[in-house]
């Protein structure tokens with residue numbers, strides 16, 4: 285009998301309270317300040333030393349020094365933060381949100397602008 289009373293109490297409590305789950309991804313979630321989310325780069329500060337790629341345990345980062353590109357496979361990243369902690373230029377950081385859900389596997393490539401490209405952009409601004 286006490287079991288039924290307990291069960292009824294729980295049902296009534298849940299009828300009054302709002303759901304403890306969130307309607308993700310429709311509802312935006314607020315993450316705690318130190319959440320390890322998506323890795324982002326300030327490519328203008330990168331010197332293409334490849335340290336982040338060497339330290340990445342899953343091989344999610346590729347650095348091409350000749351082409352001045354930095355590439356990450358966000359679905360291969362396990363948010364360990366090794367790359368961020370070892371970057372000598374401190375140009376990597378972890379955003380508070382995660383990579384958006386997707387049906388396709390995509391990689392993100394960032395290219396550093398040359399001085400000439402920067403000058404050209406200034407002239408066209």
Ligand code: SF4
Nearest residue numbers: 330331333334336371
């Ligand atoms: S460790 Fe930093 S500076 Fe070196 S390649 Fe990676 S992001 Fe660039």
Ligand code: SF4
Nearest residue numbers: 340361362364365367
């Ligand atoms: S957070 Fe970890 S797994 Fe993700 S890219 Fe950096 S080193 Fe690789």
